[in-house]
Amino acid sequence: MTFRNRALRIYTTVAEAVPALLLSAMFLSFILQVFMRYVIGQPVGWTVEVCAIAWIWIILWGQSVSARDEDEIRFDIVYSAVGAGTRRVFRILAALLLITVYLIAFGDSWSYVSFMKIEDTSYLDIPYNYVFAIFLVFLAVSILRYALIAVQELRGVIAPPANTSLPEDTPE
Amino acid sequence: ADKPVLKFSSVVSENDIRAEAFNMLAEKLSDDFEIQNYFGATLVPQGSELTAIQRGTLEMGIIPPQDIANQAPEWSIVTAAYLFADTDHMLDVMAGEVGQELDQIAADKLGLKILGPVYFGTRQVNLKPEKQIMTPEDLKGMTIRMPGGDAWQFLGEAIGANPTPLAYSEVYTGLQTGAIDGQDNPLPNDYNMKFYEVTNQIVLTNHLIGFDLLTLKLDIWNEMTPEQQDRFQTAANEIIDWSTQKHLAREEELVQFFKDEGLAVYEPDRAAFRDYAQAKYLASDFAESWIPGMLDKINATAGN
Amino acid sequence: MSPEFSLAVAIIVGAAIIGLPIGHAMIVASLTYLFVSGMDMGIAAEQMLRGLYGSYVLLAIPLFIFAADLMNIGSLSDRLLGFCRALVGRFRGGLGHVNVFSSLIFSGMSGSAIADAVGMGRIIINLMLRDGKYPAAYAGAITAASAIIGPIIPPSIPMVLYALVSDTSIGFLFLAGVVPGLILGLLLMLMNAFLARRYDFPTEDPVPLNALPKITLRAVPALLMPVILLVGIYGGVTTPTEAAALAALYAFVVSAVFYRSITLRDTWRTIRSSARSTASVGILIAGALVFNYVITVEQVPAAIRGALAGYDLSAWQFLLMVNAVLLVLGCLIEANAILLVITPILIPTALALGVDPVHFGVIVVVNTMIGLTTPPYGLLLFVVSSITKSPVAQTIRYLMPFLGIMIVGLGIITFVPGLVLWLPRLYGYGN
Numbered sequence A: 001m002t003f004r005n006r007a008l009r010i011y012t013t014v015a016e017a018v019p020a021l022l023l024s025a026m027f028l029s030f031i032l033q034v035f036m037r038y039v040i041g042q043p044v045g046w047t048v049e050v051c052a053i054a055w056i057w058i059i060l061w062g063q064s065v066s067a068r069d070e071d072e073i074r075f076d077i078v079y080s081a082v083g084a085g086t087r088r089v090f091r092i093l094a095a096l097l098l099i100t101v102y103l104i105a106f107g108d109s110w111s112y113v114s115f116m117k118i119e120d121t122s123y124l125d126i127p128y129n130y131v132f133a134i135f136l137v138f139l140a141v142s143i144l145r146y147a148l149i150a151v152q153e154l155r156g157v158i159a160p161p162a163n164t165s166l167p168e169d170t171p172e
Numbered sequence B: 001a002d003k004p005v006l007k008f009s010s011v012v013s014e015n016d017i018r019a020e021a022f023n024m025l026a027e028k029l030s031d032d033f034e035i036q037n038y039f040g041a042t043l044v045p046q047g048s049e050l051t052a053i054q055r056g057t058l059e060m061g062i063i064p065p066q067d068i069a070n071q072a073p074e075w076s077i078v079t080a081a082y083l084f085a086d087t088d089h090m091l092d093v094m095a096g097e098v099g100q101e102l103d104q105i106a107a108d109k110l111g112l113k114i115l116g117p118v119y120f121g122t123r124q125v126n127l128k129p130e131k132q133i134m135t136p137e138d139l140k141g142m143t144i145r146m147p148g149g150d151a152w153q154f155l156g157e158a159i160g161a162n163p164t165p166l167a168y169s170e171v172y173t174g175l176q177t178g179a180i181d182g183q184d185n186p187l188p189n190d191y192n193m194k195f196y197e198v199t200n201q202i203v204l205t206n207h208l209i210g211f212d213l214l215t216l217k218l219d220i221w222n223e224m225t226p227e228q229q230d231r232f233q234t235a236a237n238e239i240i241d242w243s244t245q246k247h248l249a250r251e252e253e254l255v256q257f258f259k260d261e262g263l264a265v266y267e268p269d270r271a272a273f274r275d276y277a278q279a280k281y282l283a284s285d286f287a288e289s290w291i292p293g294m295l296d297k298i299n300a301t302a303g304n
Numbered sequence C: 001m002s003p004e005f006s007l008a009v010a011i012i013v014g015a016a017i018i019g020l021p022i023g024h025a026m027i028v029a030s031l032t033y034l035f036v037s038g039m040d041m042g043i044a045a046e047q048m049l050r051g052l053y054g055s056y057v058l059l060a061i062p063l064f065i066f067a068a069d070l071m072n073i074g075s076l077s078d079r080l081l082g083f084c085r086a087l088v089g090r091f092r093g094g095l096g097h098v099n100v101f102s103s104l105i106f107s108g109m110s111g112s113a114i115a116d117a118v119g120m121g122r123i124i125i126n127l128m129l130r131d132g133k134y135p136a137a138y139a140g141a142i143t144a145a146s147a148i149i150g151p152i153i154p155p156s157i158p159m160v161l162y163a164l165v166s167d168t169s170i171g172f173l174f175l176a177g178v179v180p181g182l183i184l185g186l187l188l189m190l191m192n193a194f195l196a197r198r199y200d201f202p203t204e205d206p207v208p209l210n211a212l213p214k215i216t217l218r219a220v221p222a223l224l225m226p227v228i229l230l231v232g233i234y235g236g237v238t239t240p241t242e243a244a245a246l247a248a249l250y251a252f253v254v255s256a257v258f259y260r261s262i263t264l265r266d267t268w269r270t271i272r273s274s275a276r277s278t279a280s281v282g283i284l285i286a287g288a289l290v291f292n293y294v295i296t297v298e299q300v301p302a303a304i305r306g307a308l309a310g311y312d313l314s315a316w317q318f319l320l321m322v323n324a325v326l327l328v329l330g331c332l333i334e335a336n337a338i339l340l341v342i343t344p345i346l347i348p349t350a351l352a353l354g355v356d357p358v359h360f361g362v363i364v365v366v367n368t369m370i371g372l373t374t375p376p377y378g379l380l381l382f383v384v385s386s387i388t389k390s391p392v393a394q395t396i397r398y399l400m401p402f403l404g405i406m407i408v409g410l411g412i413i414t415f416v417p418g419l420v421l422w423l424p425r426l427y428g429y430g431n
Ligand code: NA
Pocket: C106, C107, C108, C109, C110, C111, C112, C149, C150, C151, C152, C153, C154, C155, C156
């Protein structure tokens, strides 16, 4: 195994572990919430907050850091009908559009997220800028990901067709 | 020249009395400003009106005192159960010395111009079980839905119940199935959300005088001429007064409506509730952020 | 329509055509709108983050995904498959019938169409695809079509939203949804039977009747799932949102402890894959939250109000027009936004024309639910395509006949109010 492969494998493992742990936390919180209210009769409120934070992080982390091309939902009526060359041009254009807009938006987004340190979450008292920082990760990693896609396409790596039927989970 | 546009976001629905009041406000001030009303939290998600005004993406909003207390803890005093004896008491206090002190804090700390308290009803306990409730002890072990957030949940504890947070849209089915024993809201909300269809009694606890604050970004206020400020404040006072009277009348007629629907509607031992709640609040962290002497001033205003 | 808004719409369409994922396309278009309007682009972050953070009922989505995935890796769905085959497999297109029928059952516990598609729908899709007997896009299309029944039969989140804006009884609204839900289910099954003949879908080998008791017994744990959820919700143990977690717990306990059919390693792999599916669906909701801001600022609802005011309509012309307008809007705007923003505009006219508010509510909810399946902006459409991993265009092709028959159903619901109001009247409505 080359160093590059090993690094990629570690990245993939960590990238996928984060949303998986968050989903586990959501599951346990919900169960605890029902148990405390229905069985013990002492309802708790903080579980909702854990779930809401986990929900945001699963989505934005999952769609940037651990995103796979085949997981993304496309409106692919045209995209899947055109030839490989045209699709390459499409992918480069789409990547450039996303990179440009997200780069322009980064400053204002940063300013919103850092402004939100003015308030804390209700139960866990976490400043909202920490909770919402995942949006900046989402923007930054998406820019990098699409830059990589654009570079690959420019270097002539063949684009996969839309929504390819890869196995549900690639073997490790 | 084009009139300045003031975007005004509120959570109230388009058919609410307050929506009508805010449309009247836009009409009254139409010589100076173009106030754009957005109802049903369609412009700004519920709970983010305050930060949106501070960041300059919104000019006006109605903000719950609980949200203001997030950033200015001194405000948490007006979120305490049984602080105000009734609506008149709340209006007197907020218009008087205490209100001015709090408004000044909102101006200095948060950059908000507070135009006045928009009353939307007095919170009452609405229950499915038929057990008669006279004291906080009678609510022991009952699961009551309160809005999310620790200030609201504490309010539930302060009346002796087991509070649980639940989405507003899920309260009806929660009551229907018995996932919760009850909920607390002003009578107009009980009516709008049809809670009377799935509950058996309303205990007139009067535990919290419900109001939001009509607010404007302070910078905009400061840029007005004194005459404009005067017109703005007068118009705000007029629509707030109109809306308050409408709500009070509505609450009165709803008591009979709920009785006709077959619910038991009655007063508990309010003194017992008040003593229990005030002891809870004074022993809590919330009371530590209250301005010394303010509670006494508020109590002294009672009965005027 | 301002030039900025036209640009935003053009970008969504253009970006989608060149294959930018839909979620990103909506975010990119909204950000561009904010930029060219000279507004603070941080608004996009605010709308998305505060919107996701505050919408408690959406939290059911990841857990229904997780529950369905657990059922699939354990032997629960195999057992259910065996049972369904034995029962209706002998009919042509049998699993298609199972798909619709299970939606009817599950609509009684879920108030959200998306939850039905990602929960029960996902399980049935896997059953339909396992032996390669149905085209993936067909499985997706019938799942999307049947998922819309979920919020028409009570409980129902959209009906709660309608009651909120219309001052109508939630209890009577819930009752009014029952018959229309059943009508739609029946129509979908008829269409499935017709298509199964046309595409020559397989019948399963008939199962000998004496094997039926054993197969049923084997399927009991899977069949108990809806029962447990119904008891959980109607017995007051959980809220509809929390029921998703209970479903996941049940699937886990039965598979891992009772049957010992999954290992810790399997469980971890399932959690990872459920989290990935959650993110794919969630980013669509996130994008919609951001784009809804653009629609609100552009005062699109007010424009519709203005357009409607210009006509002098009779009640049935009005209802026909409402259906047309809502079906078109359903292609473009998210369902909750239609319910909360557009409906209040229409209600006063409906009442003035003598339309019953409960009847009107059912019409509106059925419309918005159909809108979840119509392109270009149809959340269900994207969700099922992502589950089946088939191109959206393929799904649309198979969906068309189902859409057609649902619009027929909508016509019946609209112009035969007696069907809708029969059950509420039985329980005292309007007396
Ligand atoms: Na339902």
